[in-house]
Amino acid sequence: MSGVTIVGPSLGAAPLCEPILRALPRWFGIPEATAQYIRDIDTMPTLTALKNEICLGFLALRRFGKFAADIHVMGVMPDCHHQGFGRHLVTAAEAFLAREGVEYLQVKTLSPSRSDANYDLTRRFYLALGFRPLDEFPTLWGEANPCLQLIKKIK
Numbered sequence: 001m002s003g004v005t006i007v008g009p010s011l012g013a014a015p016l017c018e019p020i021l022r023a024l025p026r027w028f029g030i031p032e033a034t035a036q037y038i039r040d041i042d043t044m045p046t047l048t049a050l051k052n053e054i055c056l057g058f059l060a061l062r063r064f065g066k067f068a069a070d071i072h073v074m075g076v077m078p079d080c081h082h083q084g085f086g087r088h089l090v091t092a093a094e095a096f097l098a099r100e101g102v103e104y105l106q107v108k109t110l111s112p113s114r115s116d117a118n119y120d121l122t123r124r125f126y127l128a129l130g131f132r133p134l135d136e137f138p139t140l141w142g143e144a145n146p147c148l149q150l151i152k153k154i155k
């Protein structure tokens with residue numbers, strides 16, 4: 001993490017974040033969904049982890065009303081996984097949101113009811129950071145991709 005700066009949140013970050021989504025096909029392998037994420041990121045407050053002006057990780061936020069926000073999508077370059085980038089991004093997002101008066105942060109990801117070794121790691125990450133499973137939505141993303149909702153009280 002030395003030499004890494006967390007920047008933002010700011011709008012218009014899609015060009016910085018797109019290479020990361022493209023580098024993670026085991027998580028972002030559905031072309032239409034990835035294209036939608038790229039459009040979303042551009043309009044959402046997004047934190048970036050920069051090293052030598054290269055973006056190695058990002059986290060895009062969606063606000064819901066006064067008290068809640070959502071990690072809409074986040075990713076870290078594969079070579080940088082499990083080195084603290086994700087934790088730093090979430091910690092910075094929580095600090096920003098807490099200053100804004102937000103109390104709850106949620107994230108939706110693939111449910112363990114569909115076996116997937118990659119998303120096992122994703123869920124492990126969110127659990128390690130204090131997120132807790134709240135509900136499951138079996139058809140929100142289609143029956144092939146059951147959705148798990150996790151939530152964390154941040155303030």
Ligand SMILES: CC(C)(COP(=O)(O)OP(=O)(O)OC[C@H]1O[C@@H](n2cnc3c(N)ncnc32)[C@H](O)[C@@H]1OP(=O)(O)O)[C@@H](O)C(=O)NCCC(=O)NCCS
Pocket residue numbers: 024027072073074075076077080081082083084085086087088109121122124125126128129
């Ligand atoms: C999920 C993701 C954002 C996590 O970022 P990261 O920088 O790799 O995670 P961190 O290094 O900050 O890990 C924080 C904690 O999560 C857990 N964790 C993270 N990666 C892990 C791994 N590969 N194996 C086991 N535990 C892991 C650990 O408890 C870790 O704490 P530790 O370093 O004290 O062991 C990143 O791995 C990623 O981009 N994954 C692919 C895309 C994705 O899943 N995005 C989220 C869906 S929207």
